[in-house]
Amino acid sequence: MRRVAMTDILTIAMPKGRIFEEAVELLRQAGYKLPPEFEDSRKLIMDVPEESLRFILAKPMDVATYVEHGVADIGIAGKDVLLEEERDIYELLDLKISHCYLAVAGLPGTKMNDVAPRVATKYPNVAAAFFREQGEQVEIIKLNGSIELAPLIGLSDRIVDIVSTGRTLKENGLVEYERIVDVTSRLIVNPVSYRIRDEQIDELITRLHEVVSVGGSLT
Amino acid sequence: MSRLFMFEKPLGMRDTLPELYEKKYRVREHLADTFKLWGYQLIETPTLEYYETVGAASAINDAQLFKLLDKEGHTLVLRPEMTTPIARVAAAKLLEDDLPVRLAYSANVFRAQQREGGRPAEFEQIGIECLNEETIAADGEVIALLISSLKKTGLAQFQVSVGHVGFAQELFVQILGTNGRADVLRKFLCEKNYVGYREHVQSLNLSSIDKQRLLKLLHLRGGEEVLNSAADIIENGQGKKAISELQELSEVMKDYGFDEHMKFDFSIVSHMSYYSGILFEVSAGNVGFPIGNGGRYSLIEKFGKKASATGFAVRLDTLLEALGGGPPENDSHCIFFSQERRKEAIRLAQNMREQGNQVVLQDITGVHNLDAYTKKFAETTFLIGGHSNEEGSHD
Numbered sequence: 001m002r003r004v005a006m007t008d009i010l011t012i013a014m015p016k017g018r019i020f021e022e023a024v025e026l027l028r029q030a031g032y033k034l035p036p037e038f039e040d041s042r043k044l045i046m047d048v049p050e051e052s053l054r055f056i057l058a059k060p061m062d063v064a065t066y067v068e069h070g071v072a073d074i075g076i077a078g079k080d081v082l083l084e085e086e087r088d089i090y091e092l093l094d095l096k097i098s099h100c101y102l103a104v105a106g107l108p109g110t111k112m113n114d115v116a117p118r119v120a121t122k123y124p125n126v127a128a129a130f131f132r133e134q135g136e137q138v139e140i141i142k143l144n145g146s147i148e149l150a151p152l153i154g155l156s157d158r159i160v161d162i163v164s165t166g167r168t169l170k171e172n173g174l175v176e177y178e179r180i181v182d183v184t185s186r187l188i189v190n191p192v193s194y195r196i197r198d199e200q201i202d203e204l205i206t207r208l209h210e211v212v213s214v215g216g217s218l219t
Numbered sequence: 220m221s222r223l224f225m226f227e228k229p230l231g232m233r234d235t236l237p238e239l240y241e242k243k244y245r246v247r248e249h250l251a252d253t254f255k256l257w258g259y260q261l262i263e264t265p266t267l268e269y270y271e272t273v274g275a276a277s278a279i280n281d282a283q284l285f286k287l288l289d290k291e292g293h294t295l296v297l298r299p300e301m302t303t304p305i306a307r308v309a310a311a312k313l314l315e316d317d318l319p320v321r322l323a324y325s326a327n328v329f330r331a332q333q334r335e336g337g338r339p340a341e342f343e344q345i346g347i348e349c350l351n352e353e354t355i356a357a358d359g360e361v362i363a364l365l366i367s368s369l370k371k372t373g374l375a376q377f378q379v380s381v382g383h384v385g386f387a388q389e390l391f392v393q394i395l396g397t398n399g400r401a402d403v404l405r406k407f408l409c410e411k412n413y414v415g416y417r418e419h420v421q422s423l424n425l426s427s428i429d430k431q432r433l434l435k436l437l438h439l440r441g442g443e444e445v446l447n448s449a450a451d452i453i454e455n456g457q458g459k460k461a462i463s464e465l466q467e468l469s470e471v472m473k474d475y476g477f478d479e480h481m482k483f484d485f486s487i488v489s490h491m492s493y494y495s496g497i498l499f500e501v502s503a504g505n506v507g508f509p510i511g512n513g514g515r516y517s518l519i520e521k522f523g524k525k526a527s528a529t530g531f532a533v534r535l536d537t538l539l540e541a542l543g544g545g546p547p548e549n550d551s552h553c554i555f556f557s558q559e560r561r562k563e564a565i566r567l568a569q570n571m572r573e574q575g576n577q578v579v580l581q582d583i584t585g586v587h588n589l590d591a592y593t594k595k596f597a598e599t600t601f602l603i604g605g606h607s608n609e610e611g612s613h614d
Contacts, residue, residue: 069337070507090411094418186414192502192509195380195484198440 008052010193010200013072015060019185022097023076030207052200064089064188073193074201079183080162084123090194093187093205096212100164102126102180105151107173112138112157119158120150127160130180148172231332231340241547242539243343246372247325250345250533253368257360259323259347264304266327270294276521277303278492283330285340297329301344302530303518309350310522319352325535339536346511346532350519353527355464358497358515359471361529365501365511366477369533374503374542377510379480380440381499382487383465384514386449387436389458394429404433408488413437439485443469443478449485461496468497493518495527503541510537551577553596557584560602567600 014020021039028034032051046055058066060078064087067075075089080102082091102123106112120141121127131138141156148168150156162183163169169176187208189201228234235243251261267287268274271294274284279299287295298304301324313320325345332340347364349357362379369377387408391401407416420433432452439445446469450462465483472478489498489512498514513531520526552571556564561582568578579596583603586592593599 068507088411091414094414190507191411192504192507195482195500195502196378196504198482 009047009054010052010074010197010204011054011056011072013056013058013063013066013075013077015063015076015078015185016057017060019060019076019078019098020057023095023185026095026097026208026211029211030204032207061085067188067190070190070192073190073197074204075188076185077188078162078185079181080123080126082186082188083126083181086125087188088191090189090191091186092189092194093208093212095185095187095208098164098185099183100162101182102160103163103176104130104158104160104178104180105148105163105169105174105176106158107151108175110151110157112136117158118156119160120147120156121160122147122162123160126180130160148174229340231338233339233341238546239539242542242544243535245547246539246542247343247345247535249371249373250368251323251325253364253371254323254347257321257364257367259321259349259364261323261325262305262308263324263326264298264301264308266297267295268298268304268307270296272522273298273303273307276306276493276518278489279330280333282333285329285331298326299330300328301326301346301532302348302516305348305350306518306528307522309348309526309528310519310524314351314519314524314526317351319357320350321347322350323347343535344532345535346513346530348528348530350528350530351526352529355467355497356471358464358529359468359475361513361531362468362472362481362499363475363477365499365513365531365533366475366480369501369510369538372538372542374538376505377480377501377503377541378482379499379501380482380484380487381465381468381497382484383461383497384488384494385457385461385464385496386453386485387488389456389461390432390436390453393454393456393458394425394433395423405488408486437486439483441482443483445483445485464497489514493521497529499531501531501533503538505543506537506541508534508537510534510541549595550597551579551595552598552600553579553581553593554600554602555581555583555586555589556601557603558582559605564602567602 014023024034024038032053034048038046044057048055056066056072061081063075063077064081064085066072067089068087076095078098117136117138118141119127119131119138120143122143122145124140124142128138128140141150143150147159147161150159151174152172158177160180163176166176187205194201270284270286274296277299284299285297289295305322305324309320323346325343327341328344329341332338347361349361362381366379387405388401391404392398395401404416404419407419416437417434420430423430435452439449446462446466450459453459453462469478472481487498487500493516494514495517496515500509500512502509511531511533513529515527515529517527519528554564554568564580568580571578
């Protein structure tokens with residue numbers, strides 16, 4: 001929980017993988033000078049002293065955790081993560097990158113088991129809440145990846161997973177049954193940082209907002 | 220269930236070892252001493268309360284309450300905060316004369332872990348309540364006492380963010396017409412979900428001026444100047460009242476000379492449903508969680524007495540983290556003695572203790588590793604052997 005004592009440096013938690021490159025591109029468009037080798041580095045902590053920024057690289061699912069505990073001031077996290085984790089953080093800006101959605105999928109033409117329908121997912125909270133709102137009690141099986149496997153080999157009737165192009169579903173012979181919610185990446189901020197470092201953070205938000213919604217204004 | 224190892228404790232329960240205890244003790248003293256100087260009297264309430272009364276009146280999430288059953292089958296809770304028990308005892312006993320009452324407390328509260336470790340489930344809250352006092356001077360006094368007591372602990376950098384529950388609520392009702400519609404927006408603010416708030420505002424069938432007013436709310440934070448910006452987006456009634464209360468508060472804080480520690484933030488709304496007026500949060504730059512919070516509340520009404528109150532609670536664990544620093548100074552002294560000089564050693568210890576020194580009296584034959592043990596003390600004296608006039612070595 002203890003933050004490094006560098007009061008002027010803003011720490012940003014970035015998700016590794018797919019979203020990272022898009023987010024870096026966005027920051028560059030917003031005028032932040034990030035070194036060219038930024039994307040290729042395998043370091044987990046990268047300092048950019050010229051911009052008074054420090055980046056930490058985390059698993060996408062963990063970004064909100066770092067921000068909630070205040071070891072990162074800011075984070076870039078998918079809405080899917082925010083829905084699943086329900087962390088106490090400010091969700092300040094829709095960065096409109098990494099568009100995808102959460103959906104219910106399964107083998108075509110199948111019905112859910114009447115007695116104990118089973119749903120495999122990486123998002124147990126989102127999945128449970130969704131089916132509860134549909135008036136259905138399901139049993140959730142938590143998986144960490146290759147969710148499409150579950151209905152194919154009889155582990156579950158349905159899956160709840162992130163879909164971007166739908167290709168993975170199609171290639172595995174699965175169909176989408178319901179769309180739960182659209183997902184994009186969000187800029188999130190620790191509540192204390194949001195108060196104490198208001199000027200720095202407001203500036204970052206204004207600059208990023210100009211890039212993500214050309215023409216629109218925050219107020 | 221797996222067998223428990225002897226070292227295990229329930230999730231979120233922590234031991235306080237001597238070094239931390241000492242630091243905690245000193246910080247608690249600084250806070251409590253300041254409270255007393257301002258005329259606040261310390262009280263204690265029971266650790267266990269009824270779920271139906273205090274448990275239900277408390278704004279702490281039900282899932283975070285530790286519950287147990289008494290012999291009659293009543294559900295009990297370990298108190299999750301102190302404001303509700305104090306409201307209970309105030310309504311039942313202390314407000315009979317209809318006079319202002321100033322109380323303080325320092326107590327452990329209990330909130331079950333919901334997700335993971337990294338946070339204590341039992342922690343000490345230290346705070347005050349100013350009951351049956353409705354003036355803005357009282358709101359100001361509470362914030363000034365918060366600032367004054369934090370300064371006493373040596374905390375250098377902190378900020379009190381002040382808002383008003385009445386403002387956002389009134390703005391929403393003025394623009395949207397009904398409480399139900401206002402609640403949708405309020406929920407987004409509560410969840411700190413500004414993206415959802417903006418999307419919802421854009422989706423509403425409103426004039427662009429009204430949409431601007433709603434969006435502007437999210438940016439109403441900063442110094443005294445935001446009070447004017449806030450006045451621009453609200454029409455008459457309760458909203459203006461909120462602003463005039465904050466203006467008055469700002470003047471009160473200037474009279475105390477504490478205005479530099481304070482900022483306004485109109486987007487602060489608490490999930491604590493009982494807040495009814497000015498509310499605030501205090502943060503230090505180096506810790507990710509707020510140190511404390513407070514505000515004006517109407518909770519006492521839930522216990523059958525109409526009275527307004529204001530107060531704050533500081534989390535001692537978060538404050539200690541914000542204070543940082545190394546271990547407390549060790550000025551303890553050890554007198555090692557052998558049997559024949561025991562009497563002399565006891566005399567010496569008595570003398571030193573009377574002068575306020577910390578003295579450990581230790582029979583030298585009771586320590587196996589003397590080198591390691593002497594390192595624990597700032598100073599040592601050896602009264603060993605037959606020569607009763609000669610004092611041993613001083614470190």
